[in-house]
Amino acid sequence: MYIMKKRIMSFLCALVLVLGFNQVIYAENEDIRPPAPPPIDMESIDSNISIGDEISLSPTSPQSAILFEWWCTITFNKGNNSLYMIGRQNAFYFCDQKLTIYLQKWDGTKWVDVTSWIFIEFNTAGILEDASFSFYEPGNYYRARAVHYAKYGNQTHTTESTAPYIYVN
Template sequence: MHKCIKMVVFTVLVVLSLQQIAFANEETKRPPKPTEGIESSDPNHGSSTDSDNESVQRASGLFYNYYCSIDNTGSDLYLEGSTVANYLSDQVKLTLYLQIWDGSQWIDVQSWPFTQYNSKSVTEGANTSFQHGNYYRTRAVHYIKYGTQTETQNSTSSYIYVD
């Protein structure tokens, strides 16, 4: 009987130690951080307003302001952007791009174009799925047409890691 109890205790200890090893192997190691762009201070939200040179973009000419952002909602990624003109314009455009870091550069994965006519602004968003274990950010192209004048600006959000 005493030998049987020792065997059961030994077996339980072996099983428990193997489970700890199995759980340790399941932990995902975060890939190296991107060498381009700015890391967001908020793990679930990145914005073009995070950097000093792109904070709530304000430009002279046709643009009043512009920005883009990315949010991890837990179930998907939500990208948002805005293009705001100084004047009621013939065309105001916003194109959002989801970018993923491939280990050496940012790659456009998907895009969403939005256009408003006879307007001062366009503010839109899009939901998309993600793969765990990657860095993501939003890139946006902002465009305004006012009579014969056209102007384009670009913005890029800070990046987030999706665990």
């Protein structure tokens, strides 16, 4: 009888330990949630859009005397498991241009810059550049933002564009 009680007590202790560890693991997984989505008035696109899909965004600020087109996009490239961004700007004249593409992540209250790429070209009519990023955190919202700059003689123009956000899981 003593051996039976000892086995039952061992079994109950093991059961309590297993259940106790399961609760800790469950509580730990509860904290891993994506941040609240950006407000509804912000544009979003489906993360299933592939690299071949063309997304054209119109400029977000008044027309420039130097630049006539500027935009950026973001997609999730399932082939190499990375975020893929494109930035574009075109000028009326051959001029000095700078394009900075930012990858941003939604932290639940605001967009935060994750990293950036800078492209500079002199005496050019336009810039078309791309960047990819493989070290993203799944379960988050991402978007691309670009700062477009052009200088022609004494005139300069700086403007921004923002791509609709995507959710990457």
